[in-house]
Amino acid sequence: MANCCSEKSCEIEALRDKQSKTLKIVLAINAVMFVVELSAGILANSVSLIADSLDMLGDALVYIFSIYVIARGARMKAFSAMFKGAIMAAFGLFVLGQAIYSIMVSHSPSYEAISIFGVVALLANAICLALLWQHKAEDINMSSVWLCSRNDIIANISVIAAGIGVWLTSSAWPDIIVGFALAFLFMKSAIFVLKEATLELKTATS
Numbered sequence: 001m002a003n004c005c006s007e008k009s010c011e012i013e014a015l016r017d018k019q020s021k022t023l024k025i026v027l028a029i030n031a032v033m034f035v036v037e038l039s040a041g042i043l044a045n046s047v048s049l050i051a052d053s054l055d056m057l058g059d060a061l062v063y064i065f066s067i068y069v070i071a072r073g074a075r076m077k078a079f080s081a082m083f084k085g086a087i088m089a090a091f092g093l094f095v096l097g098q099a100i101y102s103i104m105v106s107h108s109p110s111y112e113a114i115s116i117f118g119v120v121a122l123l124a125n126a127i128c129l130a131l132l133w134q135h136k137a138e139d140i141n142m143s144s145v146w147l148c149s150r151n152d153i154i155a156n157i158s159v160i161a162a163g164i165g166v167w168l169t170s171s172a173w174p175d176i177i178v179g180f181a182l183a184f185l186f187m188k189s190a191i192f193v194l195k196e197a198t199l200e201l202k203t204a205t206s
Helices: 008-044 047-069 074-104 111-132 141-167 173-205
Strands: none
Touching: 008 047, 008 111, 008 141, 047 074, 047 173, 074 111, 074 141, 074 173, 111 141, 111 173, 141 173
16 A cells, blocks of 8 residues: 555645645734734824735635635635635725725824834734745635735835835825725735636636
8 A cells, every 4th residue: 555645645635734834824923913003003093004904804814714725626715716806805995995085084194103013014924925935836725815915015015115205294195195005906916816716716617
């Protein structure tokens, strides 16, 4: 009888275990950072921080669903990716609404809080991206997760830039502009993931 570890099924099981462990770690990081950034965003009156915290929440939900579908087939993984795309789109619309509301209602965000927590979030997401990098080409489930993490890095850099911009201009506009940019990024990524998921679903059912 052949050794289990030399069989394809054993290799797949080992890969699934590795994916699950990685997703659980990044899930914990994102859950903690959601609470931290949301609290900071509310206290600092910052659209960009609130937007970034919602991105963290969205990622946490995505990771939970991704863990669930690891051992499932291609069809379920395609549905998982569609779920992630829907989350991205929903948060994109919410952030867009927040940015528009901030234009209509005058506010003065704290550039210190924006910059500090932007750096903290960047470090947290850099760890997540490094952990997910090795899995990005394994299947649509992990590639869509990696895309979420890559977007987080872009969002964090934008938040830091917003803090610097608020400090230099003594205006809320840099914070609002970054809010609009993050909303656009969410929507663009949502469209990409939904298209990929649709193609994967067609392949899985054909």
